[in-house]
Amino acid sequence: MTPEPQPTATYEADPANVHRVLLLYSGGLDTSVMLKWIQDNYEAEVVCLTVNLGQPGEDYEVVEQKALQLGAVECHVVDARERFASEFVAPAIKANAIYGNGYPLFTALGRPLIAQLAVEYARQSSCDTIAHGCTGKGNDQVRIEATVATLAPELKTIAPVRTWAMGRDEEIAYARENGIPVKGGTEVAPYSIDDNLWGRSSEGRWIEDLERAPEDDVFQLVTRPEEAPDEPETVTVGFEQGLPVSLNGERLELVDLLEEAAGIGCRHGVGIVDHIEDRIVGLKVRDIYEVPAAAIILTAHEELERLVGTIHQNQFKPALDQKWGYLVYAGLWWEPLRSDLDAYMDAVNAQVTGEIGLRLYKGSVRVVTRSSPNAVYDASLAGFAESGGLFKQTASPGFIELWSLQSRMAHHLREREEG
Numbered sequence: 001m002t003p004e005p006q007p008t009a010t011y012e013a014d015p016a017n018v019h020r021v022l023l024l025y026s027g028g029l030d031t032s033v034m035l036k037w038i039q040d041n042y043e044a045e046v047v048c049l050t051v052n053l054g055q056p057g058e059d060y061e062v063v064e065q066k067a068l069q070l071g072a073v074e075c076h077v078v079d080a081r082e083r084f085a086s087e088f089v090a091p092a093i094k095a096n097a098i099y100g101n102g103y104p105l106f107t108a109l110g111r112p113l114i115a116q117l118a119v120e121y122a123r124q125s126s127c128d129t130i131a132h133g134c135t136g137k138g139n140d141q142v143r144i145e146a147t148v149a150t151l152a153p154e155l156k157t158i159a160p161v162r163t164w165a166m167g168r169d170e171e172i173a174y175a176r177e178n179g180i181p182v183k184g185g186t187e188v189a190p191y192s193i194d195d196n197l198w199g200r201s202s203e204g205r206w207i208e209d210l211e212r213a214p215e216d217d218v219f220q221l222v223t224r225p226e227e228a229p230d231e232p233e234t235v236t237v238g239f240e241q242g243l244p245v246s247l248n249g250e251r252l253e254l255v256d257l258l259e260e261a262a263g264i265g266c267r268h269g270v271g272i273v274d275h276i277e278d279r280i281v282g283l284k285v286r287d288i289y290e291v292p293a294a295a296i297i298l299t300a301h302e303e304l305e306r307l308v309g310t311i312h313q314n315q316f317k318p319a320l321d322q323k324w325g326y327l328v329y330a331g332l333w334w335e336p337l338r339s340d341l342d343a344y345m346d347a348v349n350a351q352v353t354g355e356i357g358l359r360l361y362k363g364s365v366r367v368v369t370r371s372s373p374n375a376v377y378d379a380s381l382a383g384f385a386e387s388g389g390l391f392k393q394t395a396s397p398g399f400i401e402l403w404s405l406q407s408r409m410a411h412h413l414r415e416r417e418e419g
């Protein structure tokens, strides 16, 4: 049996040239089966890489032992939380990055870093090929392979799930035959979960039935809003130059701040998104997202940014934000346009310093207070009190006459045509 059919793309591995494979290993069923399957079908050595991006409740000691027990020649566990926060989540905050109707892109932001680390470790461990556990239907294969092909043209990739034609039952049978521990009951397929410190997604099972409302057991992170505390809680987020630096007045490093914000949001049932999404690969998919940290931080950031921006900046930036979000969603993290856009994001965010207070209550996040030394706001001008200085109210009619001039002319022309 040839493990791979004829490669289509030039970066796909030719089985004859696969000798040492860097496998992106999560410890789950697919990648554990893969670890054995690659050794058997390619007669290749496997080096495992497991990346910690802040997925809650993961025991990396156990994952590493499992990899070695299944024959990995090396297993590397990398804590990349800080790099993820500062190089990927930070620019996303400055770009108010959301795809579609509320997906804050945590997976899309994580994949290029995971693939970049795969390249670094593959080179360091003299691997010729990178293997991952993505299917042929999703976005993640695009993000990972586009990254590898961009950063390391000398490395090839294999994606066994795309080609091995095993269903879940066959995988479980393969695992049993090969001494791979299968955890939990095997009758009901589990949700397909991906998570990191910026959010968590679930796909599969009843989620694929659009007519069904979410079942409670999907929410492993966020308290269901109906069970959240009866008392609202106010949280203040402090920003400096577009990045969050404090929570309720306490200065925190970005990773700690995001984890702390997630904890507060979880308690109040904040950040649940039931999302239909247009994938890069044609299909539509439904995801259940739990994004407590993003629900708090992005709401606060957007509000502060609008307060310090002019009307022209505030009308212009959302179009660029959307473009930024789409490039990242679509697996083009390394596209130069993204760094061009980042230069603009940084320029705007240089002014985004101040504090936003948010009230959290049973699933909702509402801005209640704002303050910034850079606010383009003057209470004495905006209020009803007579203003001195910058303009005279008596000048307004002159403005209105010119402001409405073209509209008035056009309106009268149409009236005349209609007789």
Ligand code: ARG
Binding pocket: 105, 107, 108, 139, 140, 192, 193, 194, 201, 203, 277, 285, 287
């Ligand atoms: N739909 C989201 C995205 O494309 C989440 C994907 C989650 N990945 C997964 N392997 N479960 O970014």
